[in-house]
Amino acid sequence: MNYARLENSERLQRTLAALETGGWRSTRDMIRDANICEVNSCISELRANGFEISTRCLGKGRFEYKLEGKA
Numbered sequence: 001m002n003y004a005r006l007e008n009s010e011r012l013q014r015t016l017a018a019l020e021t022g023g024w025r026s027t028r029d030m031i032r033d034a035n036i037c038e039v040n041s042c043i044s045e046l047r048a049n050g051f052e053i054s055t056r057c058l059g060k061g062r063f064e065y066k067l068e069g070k071a
Contacts, residue, residue: 003048012049015042019053019067026064039065 006012011034018034019025030039043053043065052068 003045006046006049009045011036012042012045015039016046016051016067019046019065022067024056024064024066026058027062030065039063 004012006016014034015030015036018030021033025033027039030036030042034042036042040063043055047053050071052071054066054068056064056066058064
């Protein structure tokens with residue numbers, strides 16, 4: 001998979017900033033606060049950039065994400 005580098009991507013920087021507010025963040029929170037559409041792709045790209053992000057499923061396609069740290 002090709003992925004964007006954090007330092008070159010405003011989209012990933014916005015996503016990281018939304019996660020850095022702390023706690024669990026829903027897909028809806030991320031769409032609204034980071035102004036992104038493909039939340040799962042952005043999370044995957046941040047992981048490829050070395051960030052540890054937990055995911056939990058709340059059922060029926062509802063997910064939350066939490067920044068755990070930098071690997």
